[in-house]
Amino acid sequence: MSNDRFEPTIVGFLCNWCAYAGADLAGVSRLQYPPNLRTIRTLCSATVRPDMILKAFQRGADGVFVGG
Amino acid sequence: MEDTAKSDVRIGVFICDCGSNIAGYLSMKDLVEYAKTLPNVVFVQENLYTCSEGGINGIKAAIPAHGLTRVVVASCTPRTHEPLFQNACEEAGLNPYLFEMANIRDQCSWVHQQVKEKATERAKGQIAMAVAKAARLRELSRIQLGIFYRAVVIGGGVSGMAAAMALGNMGYEVHLVEKEERLGGLLNHLNMVLPAKEPPSRLLDDLRTRLENNPKVTVHTRAQVKKSEGYVGNYQVTINENGNETVVKAGVIIVATGAKVLKPEGLMGYDGEKVITQLELESLLKQGTPSLKNVVMIQCVGSRCAERTYCSRICCMTSVKNAILIREADPSASVTILYRDMQMYGVENEDMFRRSKELGVRYVTYDPERPPEAGDGLVRVYHARMGKEIALPADLVVLATPLVAQDEAQQISTMLKVPLNENGFFLEGHVKLKPLDFATDGVYLCGSARFPSSIREAVSQGLGAASRAAIVLSKEALFTSGIVADINPNTCCGCLGCLEVCPYGAINFFQDRGICQVNKVLCKGCGGCAATCSSGSARLDGFSNDQIYAQIEQALAG
Amino acid sequence: MVEFSGEIGSFKAKVHRKARYVDASKCTACGACAEKCPTKVPNEFNFGLNDRKAIYKDYAQGIPSVYTIDPNHCRVFQGKKCGVCAKQCQAGAIDYEQKDSYVDLEVAAVIVATGYDLFDATRIPEYGYGRFPNVISSLEMERLLSAGGPTAGHLARPSVVKGEARLKELPKLIAKAEKDEKTDAASALNKERKWLEEHVHKYPTAKKLGFIQCVGSRDFRFHKYCSNYCCMHSIKEAIIARDHEPETESYIFYMDLRTVGKGFEEYKIRGAKVSGLKYVRGRVAEVLQDEELNPVVYFEDTEQRCVRSMTLDMVILANACSASKGIVTVAELLGIALDENNFVKTHPNKPLDTSVPGIFTCGCAQGPLDIPESVAQASSAAARAAEVVMTGGRALAV
Structure with a gap:
């Protein structure tokens, strides 16, 4: 990978019961995706307050993923 | 933000190779060295398999040896392995909620197999996030609650009777509450049931006698549930029987309130005499077969339409049954059924359908855009196969109307904090996986209160609801989870925002104090209240705002 | 029992x-064994649409989450030298000596909860199942639609999946025939290869689907009864197919659409309104195949009162529920x-x-x-x- 290529950082909020399980299943199935994601497990996507998303952008996230 | 990490926070990090599953794709040495540099981390260990007996013993030994107050395991997914590691912590005297996992296998090494360096960076990030959260974890506890080993079944139709019978047979005390004078519900009004080919009284009399003889079962007739307070294991149900009120302490409640037949006022010339419902035909047939020359039955009257979108499941089989009974009693009587789709699902119904055709019952489809019209001893309908309108002579027109929700469904729904669907039927916890449970623990549903059901289905669901309820009644005690919401009474402004979003009916509003509080028994820890609360008073323990903020900070620290 | x-x-x-030749208490289901296992076997769980290994698990979420060795194909059990899985397994879970118990x-x-078998549609030869690659069963459709299935949820035509696999093995077969100087066989294989090269990728995705209801059910030759769930199953598959590929057009050929469950009638209507499903009342008499391997269905359209035919990319049979x-x-x-x-x-x-x-x-x-x-x-x-x-x-x- 060349160094000057833009590498975004994405924060993912994943619901334990679906999206987090889906991310686990991607692993079990060895589906490959870029390592730019940082996942945060929540017990429901409803836990994610709007200001958490804003906080992530404020701290420099290039994208926020909410899966639920 | 205030850094809540204190000096007494001593974190141990255990990093798992998972054989080669993690070690084969990440630089373990880098991870170990990196973990050592993280704030509050006083101990780091790499294991071949942290979940093996050796790995678990390693955690248990390290907690006292290094004075650990928090444990982080970087390995697979908490969805399968968190309980195992939490137990290890608990056995070593550490509160199990002072444990956190970093998923560096399922969500890292397995999905970034070609980019070792970048994958290692991600794993470092996930470990740093877990450590940051761990530093902010608090001790949580599970509360133990007692159970009233008693059930209340609301509704004494065949489904409620089956539920009461099953629980009584299992040895639990049951209170069966029926609003009418006698048990049996809708079945009391039917003439014959097929394919059993017997009057419904046979089944009902048998059930009634055995319920009355069962010392565990108390039957309340002419009775209604007036009030219900409490939660799973601990309900106080006020029953009004003939004007006398009694309070029953019960662990579970089963809703078996059934449904009623729609009276088709203003539809298809309904007059209750020449144009009647299938239920009215049942009473007519019960009195003896009236002499009928030409009977026309019309399906889907008041169902599968804009006002009531659903198919009522049992009307086709009812019409076919009555058509068979009429033809069997008098082969010279002609019966024609006008239908949209004959819903004769399964083995027994299709069998009955075929038998009716053998007996000479005629079937004509109709288009809902051009519905049949009844009047002057004729039913006119557009016959799609012939491409023209036909007129059928009819000395009796029988309308198949749907089962609709009971009038009291709304009151029971509000009282028990369980939802209804758009048609007024009770809404189960999950359409496929939890058909007899509500989302709220301790309350169950069965029979036509859920959706129109045949006898077979109503009995089966009654037994099934009893089985679900027995899961609670067979426990020695109930424990709350540590991961539950809490509302700060000092800052709550009583806006009811949380109460409206809670899917489990776990939030109560206390009018006198003007605040909301969480019922920790019913709370499932979804955190919806915490996200909604505009005053920041609601918090989800184990996933609190400061913990998630700390994770966000670390995710973007690199 | x-x-x-x-x-x-x-x-x-x-x-x-039965022995599974893997110690369930040690296996962590990491899958390293299957990754390196040299033996490929047609995957029965995916109806042969792809391969599995001789050490395998039907699907990722299977319970218990433990791998199993198929002794009918494993090299060790065939008396050959191997033992790759035992070398790969760091948990030491492989046990070739395990016995039935x-x-x-x-x-x-x-409680007897033994379920059912899918009706064998080859018993209805006029529908062409087993002869025409693009006529499939409802459960094969389920696998094609599954993200964890052989096509990762892409609605590839089975003729393409199978044709591609055949194209891969043909060069070897041709070389062998040429080496053995079997000129006739070699030229036939070459012809097949040329045809496949020209045709396989012409219609890679199935976009025009026909669902035939009551296959073996409500049929006096087979099962007189109605199989209860097939109407909703077909509607669901058609709606999901459309979710995967927005250009999908689905036709459901039925006698009565039995939508008796809670929310079923509403779901059926949504299928027509939102997913463009077309419900055709009429029983399909026969399925033929054109030269592009497209199934052609012949049916009586009872609402239009005429016999019609329709060329489709794929036909999905609603197989009956057999004991x-x-x-x-x-x-x-x-x-x-x-x-x-x-x-x-x-x-x-x-x-x-x-x-x-x-x-x-x-x-x-x-x-x-x-x-x-x-x-x-x-x-x-x-x-x-x-x-x-x-x-x-x-x-x-x-």
Whole structure:
């Protein structure tokens, strides 16, 4: 990978019961995706307050993923 | 933000190779060295398999040896392995909620197999996030609650009777509450049931006698549930029987309130005499077969339409049954059924359908855009196969109307904090996986209160609801989870925002104090209240705002 | 189960447990063994649409989450040199010496939940199943639509999946034929290769789908009964196909659309309004195939009162729910009665009770059922069994 290529950082909020399980299943199935994601497990996507998303952008996230 | 990490926070990090599953794709040495540099981390260990007996013993030994107050395991997914590691912590005297996992296998090494360096960076990030959260974890506890080993079944139709019978047979005390004078519900009004080919009284009399003889079962007739307070294991149900009120302490409640037949006022010339419902035909047939020359039955009257979108499941089989009974009693009587789709699902119904055709019952489809019209001893309908309108002579027109929700469904729904669907039927916890449970623990549903059901289905669901309820009644005690919401009474402004979003009916509003509080028994820890609360008073323990903020900070620290 | 005796409250059963050659207590289901296993076997779980290894798991979420060695294909069991999985497994879970075992159980009650078999559609030759690659069963469709399936959820035509696999093996076969100087065979293979190269990728994705209802059900030649769940199953598959590929057009050929469950009628209407499903009342008489491997269905459109034909990319059969083949043996062993269709016999007033007290049944073993009804019945059968267990085996009626 060349160094000057833009590498975004994405924060993912994943619901334990679906999206987090889906991310686990991607692993079990060895589906490959870029390592730019940082996942945060929540017990429901409803836990994610709007200001958490804003906080992530404020701290420099290039994208926020909410899966639920 | 205030850094809540204190000096007494001593974190141990255990990093798992998972054989080669993690070690084969990440630089373990880098991870170990990196973990050592993280704030509050006083101990780091790499294991071949942290979940093996050796790995678990390693955690248990390290907690006292290094004075650990928090444990982080970087390995697979908490969805399968968190309980195992939490137990290890608990056995070593550490509160199990002072444990956190970093998923560096399922969500890292397995999905970034070609980019070792970048994958290692991600794993470092996930470990740093877990450590940051761990530093902010608090001790949580599970509360133990007692159970009233008693059930209340609301509704004494065949489904409620089956539920009461099953629980009584299992040895639990049951209170069966029926609003009418006698048990049996809708079945009391039917003439014959097929394919059993017997009057419904046979089944009902048998059930009634055995319920009355069962010392565990108390039957309340002419009775209604007036009030219900409490939660799973601990309900106080006020029953009004003939004007006398009694309070029953019960662990579970089963809703078996059934449904009623729609009276088709203003539809298809309904007059209750020449144009009647299938239920009215049942009473007519019960009195003896009236002499009928030409009977026309019309399906889907008041169902599968804009006002009531659903198919009522049992009307086709009812019409076919009555058509068979009429033809069997008098082969010279002609019966024609006008239908949209004959819903004769399964083995027994299709069998009955075929038998009716053998007996000479005629079937004509109709288009809902051009519905049949009844009047002057004729039913006119557009016959799609012939491409023209036909007129059928009819000395009796029988309308198949749907089962609709009971009038009291709304009151029971509000009282028990369980939802209804758009048609007024009770809404189960999950359409496929939890058909007899509500989302709220301790309350169950069965029979036509859920959706129109045949006898077979109503009995089966009654037994099934009893089985679900027995899961609670067979426990020695109930424990709350540590991961539950809490509302700060000092800052709550009583806006009811949380109460409206809670899917489990776990939030109560206390009018006198003007605040909301969480019922920790019913709370499932979804955190919806915490996200909604505009005053920041609601918090989800184990996933609190400061913990998630700390994770966000670390995710973007690199 | 190989032996059974006793009566309500005190049954004795002997259960034969086959060796899996993997120690379930050590296996972590990491999959390193299957990754390196050199033996490929057609994957029965995906109806042969792809391969699995000789050490395998049907699907990722399977329970228990433990791998199994298929001794009919594993090189070690064929007397060849291998042992790759044992070398790969760092948990030391591989055990080629594991033996079948027998478990003796003493139980108060028994529940028969043996399910059903999919109706074998080759019994209806006019539909072309087994002859035409793009005529498939409802469960094959399920695998094609599954993100964890052989095409990762892409609705590839089976003729393409199979054609591509054939194209891969053809060069070797041609080289071998040429080496053996079998000129006729070689030229036939070359011709096949040329045709496949020209045609395989022409219509890679199935976009025009036909669903044929009542395949083996409501049919006097096979099952007289209605299989209950197939109407909704086809509607669901058609809606999901459209979700995967927005250009998908689906036609459902039916006699009666039986949408009797909670929310089913609404779902059917949504299928037409949102997903563009077209419901055609009429029974399909025959399916043929054109030179591009497209199935062509001939049917009577009863609403238009004419016989029509339609060329489709793929045809999905709504196979009937047949009694499971093994149930006859199980029923004999348990002494329970079956009905004329070989479903476990029950009475409408006692839907979970078999003819033997203390033996109960639920799900498709007792007749075709959809998921909610099966799940509800499973709880009901548990209640009946619990009544026996909790009262020390007294026979109690419903």
